[in-house]
Amino acid sequence: MSITVIRNAAIFDGENEDLAHDSDVVIEGDRIREVSPGRARVEADLEIDAGGRTLLPGLIDAHVHLMAVHLVASKNLHYPLTLMTAKALPRIRNMLERGFTSVRDVAGADFGIRQALEEGLIVGPRAFVGGPGFTQTGGHGDHRFKTDSRLDRDRDSNGVDFHARIVDGPEQMRQAVRDELRKGADHIKLMASGGVGSPNDAIEDWQFSEEEIRMACSEAAAKGKYVCAHTYASSAVQRAVRFGVRTVEHCNLIDRETAAVVRDCNAFVVPTLVCYEVTEQHGDALGLSPYVMEKLRFVNEGGIRLLEHCEAEGTPMGFGTDLMGEMEYAQSMEFVIRARVQKPVDVLRSASSVNARILQMEGQLGTVRAGAIADIILVDGNPLEDIALLDGQGENIPLIMKAGKLHRNRLASASSGNI
Numbered sequence: 001m002s003i004t005v006i007r008n009a010a011i012f013d014g015e016n017e018d019l020a021h022d023s024d025v026v027i028e029g030d031r032i033r034e035v036s037p038g039r040a041r042v043e044a045d046l047e048i049d050a051g052g053r054t055l056l057p058g059l060i061d062a063h064v065h066l067m068a069v070h071l072v073a074s075k076n077l078h079y080p081l082t083l084m085t086a087k088a089l090p091r092i093r094n095m096l097e098r099g100f101t102s103v104r105d106v107a108g109a110d111f112g113i114r115q116a117l118e119e120g121l122i123v124g125p126r127a128f129v130g131g132p133g134f135t136q137t138g139g140h141g142d143h144r145f146k147t148d149s150r151l152d153r154d155r156d157s158n159g160v161d162f163h164a165r166i167v168d169g170p171e172q173m174r175q176a177v178r179d180e181l182r183k184g185a186d187h188i189k190l191m192a193s194g195g196v197g198s199p200n201d202a203i204e205d206w207q208f209s210e211e212e213i214r215m216a217c218s219e220a221a222a223k224g225k226y227v228c229a230h231t232y233a234s235s236a237v238q239r240a241v242r243f244g245v246r247t248v249e250h251c252n253l254i255d256r257e258t259a260a261v262v263r264d265c266n267a268f269v270v271p272t273l274v275c276y277e278v279t280e281q282h283g284d285a286l287g288l289s290p291y292v293m294e295k296l297r298f299v300n301e302g303g304i305r306l307l308e309h310c311e312a313e314g315t316p317m318g319f320g321t322d323l324m325g326e327m328e329y330a331q332s333m334e335f336v337i338r339a340r341v342q343k344p345v346d347v348l349r350s351a352s353s354v355n356a357r358i359l360q361m362e363g364q365l366g367t368v369r370a371g372a373i374a375d376i377i378l379v380d381g382n383p384l385e386d387i388a389l390l391d392g393q394g395e396n397i398p399l400i401m402k403a404g405k406l407h408r409n410r411l412a413s414a415s416s417g418n419i
């Protein structure tokens with residue numbers, strides 16, 4: 001196995017606020033072999049001088065939709081899956097270019113995309129997938145027009161139905177969860193409240209019954225997996241985590257008491273603030289309906305308070321973005337938005353070690369330590385002092401390594417071996 005050493009880096013290990021300066025990281029195969037506080041004695045195939053730059057674990061985005069190639073979901077109705085996949089490829093690649101070496105897809109991507117990434121057939125981050133998001137009839141993922149009375153549209157092969165599976169009743173839920181786990185889902189996604197982009201529901205609606213949510217959680221837990229749920233309002237978030245949901249997504253409208261309930265249930269909040277901010281800016285031009293735009297403004301207002309409540313209660317927050325279609329360019333703006341309330345180090349912890357816990361990959365991803373998967377980025381400057389260095393399209397990230405393989409290296413390297 002080939003050995004790479006990155007010398008003279010200032011390491012953020014995913015947790016510690018104090019950078020480890022003048023450190024070396026030795027990578028063997030797809031793993032970190034050694035983190036050395038000083039010069040590592042090693043004969044490497046490739047030596048890279050970090051020049052004092054900041055070395056971070058590869059970033060993790062815990063809320064993406066790799067296959068959502070349009071902001072207006074109904075446009076996907078006319079897309080065959082082949083065309084949708086082709087259109088998704090540059091989106092997926094761009095995420096890696098911004099330094100995201102792992103993402104969690106929470107409605108859309110399936111085991112085929114995950115495997116294509118694993119095999120290097122397509123370029124992008126490592127993907128954790130759940131297949132389609134589950135929605136009840138008339139719920140957030142049910143994009144049927146009111147004139148459409150067919151009941152089993154979830155089996156059609158178009159871009160809309162690829163993203164959602166309509167499930168009603170605990171027994172259907174049991175079968176659907178088992179079916180997606182059979183296909184290799186890493187997690188199960190439930191639409192447990194109304195949403196912005198859906199035509200038939202209000203933001204405050206509860207969706208799925210207690211029996212349905214509990215069924216999903218127990219079936220997922222039986223295979224060591226977990227449930228994440230789309231939720232906005234306090235009551236929807238509280239019932240989700242009390243019924244066993246492990247990560248609650250968005251949560252823009254929660255109060256402080258609800259942040260405490262999430263914490264006490266050992267669950268995580270995954271804010272996705274950037275999607276509301278940029279979609280509000282561009283939604284009219286991109287064809288969102290006035291009804292959807294009204295819902296969007298409503299949830300956008302709540303976003304900053306969400307961060308304050310979770311900070312005050314010590315509720316663990318992951319890092320997510322939720323950008324659809326044309327908005328994907330703004331992914332890394334989420335760092336800047338979060339830093340309006342949080343310290344940069346806490347935002348970086350969310351996008352590294354906390355998200356790794358969400359992915360059930362603690363100690364493997366989101367960390368720089370011996371034995372971890374070698375997902376590494378180098379940043380020009382110190383993002384713990386200026387987190388905006390991560391904004392944009394990866395311009396300030398001269399090196400990106402995923403599983404020990406260099407995706408980008410703009411630094412001078414000394415090669416002494418067979419790489």
Ligand SMILES: [Zn+2]
Pocket residue numbers: 063064065106322
């Ligand atoms: Zn989403």
